[in-house]
Amino acid sequence: MSISIKNCDLFYGDFHALKGIGRDEGMEISENKVTAFIGPSGCGKSTFIRVFNRMNDLIQNCKITGEITIDGQNIYEKSTDITQLRKNVGMVFQKPNPFPMSIYDNIAFAPRTYGIKKRAQLDEIVERSLRQAALWDEVSDRLKKSALGLSGGQQQRLCIARTLAAEPKIILMDEPTSALDPISTGTIEDLIRELKKTYTIVIVTHNMQQATRISDKTAFFLMGEVIEYDKTRQIFSNPKDKRTENYVTGRFG
Amino acid sequence: MPARADYRKKLQNILDNLVIMCRHAEDICEQSVAAFVARDLELAQNVKKIEKTIDKLERKIEKASLRLLVMEHPVASDFHEISVALKIVIDLERIGDQAKDIAKITAQLTDAPVPESIKQMGVIVIHMLKDAVRSYVNRDLELARLLDKTDDKVDAIFDIIMNELAAAIQKNPENSKNALQLIMVAKYLERIGDHAVNIGERVEKLIQGKI
Numbered sequence: 163m164s165i166s167i168k169n170c171d172l173f174y175g176d177f178h179a180l181k182g183i184g185r186d187e188g189m190e191i192s193e194n195k196v197t198a199f200i201g202p203s204g205c206g207k208s209t210f211i212r213v214f215n216r217m218n219d220l221i222q223n224c225k226i227t228g229e230i231t232i233d234g235q236n237i238y239e240k241s242t243d244i245t246q247l248r249k250n251v252g253m254v255f256q257k258p259n260p261f262p263m264s265i266y267d268n269i270a271f272a273p274r275t276y277g278i279k280k281r282a283q284l285d286e287i288v289e290r291s292l293r294q295a296a297l298w299d300e301v302s303d304r305l306k307k308s309a310l311g312l313s314g315g316q317q318q319r320l321c322i323a324r325t326l327a328a329e330p331k332i333i334l335m336d337e338p339t340s341a342l343d344p345i346s347t348g349t350i351e352d353l354i355r356e357l358k359k360t361y362t363i364v365i366v367t368h369n370m371q372q373a374t375r376i377s378d379k380t381a382f383f384l385m386g387e388v389i390e391y392d393k394t395r396q397i398f399s400n401p402k403d404k405r406t407e408n409y410v411t412g413r414f415g
Numbered sequence: 416m417p418a419r420a421d422y423r424k425k426l427q428n429i430l431d432n433l434v435i436m437c438r439h440a441e442d443i444c445e446q447s448v449a450a451f452v453a454r455d456l457e458l459a460q461n462v463k464k465i466e467k468t469i470d471k472l473e474r475k476i477e478k479a480s481l482r483l484l485v486m487e488h489p490v491a492s493d494f495h496e497i498s499v500a501l502k503i504v505i506d507l508e509r510i511g512d513q514a515k516d517i518a519k520i521t522a523q524l525t526d527a528p529v530p531e532s533i534k535q536m537g538v539i540v541i542h543m544l545k546d547a548v549r550s551y552v553n554r555d556l557e558l559a560r561l562l563d564k565t566d567d568k569v570d571a572i573f574d575i576i577m578n579e580l581a582a583a584i585q586k587n588p589e590n591s592k593n594a595l596q597l598i599m600v601a602k603y604l605e606r607i608g609d610h611a612v613n614i615g616e617r618v619e620k621l622i623q624g625k626i
Contacts, residue, residue, distance in 0.1 A: 370490065371488055374490070395626075398490045398491060399490070399491065399624060399626050400491065400623075400624030406491075407491050410490050410491050411489065411490060411492065411493045412418050412419040412422065413418065413419070413423075
């Protein structure tokens with residue numbers, strides 16, 4: 163599934179947090195690609211990523227205008243089934259946040275919520291999700307043990323597996339490796355490359371090298387605006403806008 | 416205050432050293448050709464000293480650039496600056512070698528007159544190198560692109576020299592060693608012209624931000 167954004171503005175009360183994103187030609191987030199959002203803290207990256215699964219609805223005084231279309235439907239229309247939207251658009255956060263329950267129950271949580279009761283079917287989903295998240299070999303012998311006993315990197319892959327179990331089409335990742343060591347980061351990056359064959363991935367990252375390593379396209383945000391959105395190779399080798407150049411080369415911090 | 420002050424300082428230092436190396440390359444060519452034309456052995460000796468300075472600068476710039484790539488991961492225009500610096504130093508170092516080789520031959524030549532065509536070639540090649548350096552320092556795309564055309568002239572003159580000297584060898588076989596050495600000098604000059612063209616091409620890529 164691709165995402166299409168037209169003229170998106172977002173306000174937290176009086177604060178204009180996102181300004182006219184996709185205002186002229188619109189902004190397309192392509193299917194089966196990794197799209198990275200980069201920019202200084204407070205520039206609107208995380209706010210924007212949360213627009214795609216309507217997480218901002220949970221914030222008081224948050225107002226969004228414009229069109230966000232996923233799979234041909236404007237997700238801000240009243241008829242939108244938010245539960246279905248969040249099933250289609252999964253999310254992984256900065257800090258691994260496994261539920262305080264077993265590895266198995268973490269993964270089975272979403273399918274159970276969506277009504278799957280049969281043991282065999284749940285077993286199959288748990289195994290498939292853990293395999294897709296490159297975690298199965300490490301945990302297959304301790305599925306009934308608490309997820310909290312896993313290492314940070316394993317917990318994050320568990321969270322990815324938990325997201326996959328809901329069978330989403332799009333996965334949003336908000337700095338998914340910022341709390342992890344380089345080895346775990348490398349494993350997750352390999353995983354992201356693998357997952358993009360099946361899913362559309364949007365990732366917020368402060369790690370420029372990570373953006374260059376795993377993303378196909380990159381959007382540079384500054385003070386609530388998308389300054390430049392292009393192929394990652396272009397953004398990091400020959401950006402068109404001086405502000406992008408200054409940011410990626412570290413001329414301003 | 417701009418971020419990454421230490422990184423910026425290191426990057427600037429590399430680029431400053433590259434400009435210094437460019438100036439030495441211009442110097443070595445001028446002195447080498449002047450020594451050759453005037454049979455000035457003292458000047459030819461000085462060429463060897465400059466060549467050593469150029470070699471040292473090449474190693475210094477290469478080391479600092481590789482270190483910056485590993486430690487600081489430059490991107491965008493900074494990346495192109497470093498990548499181009501790493502290539503230009505190779506051309507400059509080769510220019511230094513060729514100028515030194517001309518100086519070496521100068522010490523071995525007899526008193527036979529230097530053909531005007533080689534003198535003319537020397538003048539053009541020095542100009543080419545200066546234009547190449549200027550195109551780098553001023554980021555002058557037009558000047559960088561002109562180098563290729565000038566190089567065609569140098570190649571044409573080289574062909575004339577070859578024919579002249581081949582005829583001279585046939586006419587006067589006992590002077591063939593001298594003639595061959597003159598051909599070598601012409602060839603070194605022609606190669607210096609090629610390196611100037613290379614520098615122009617790298618400047619073009621630098622300006623366009625191409626990989």
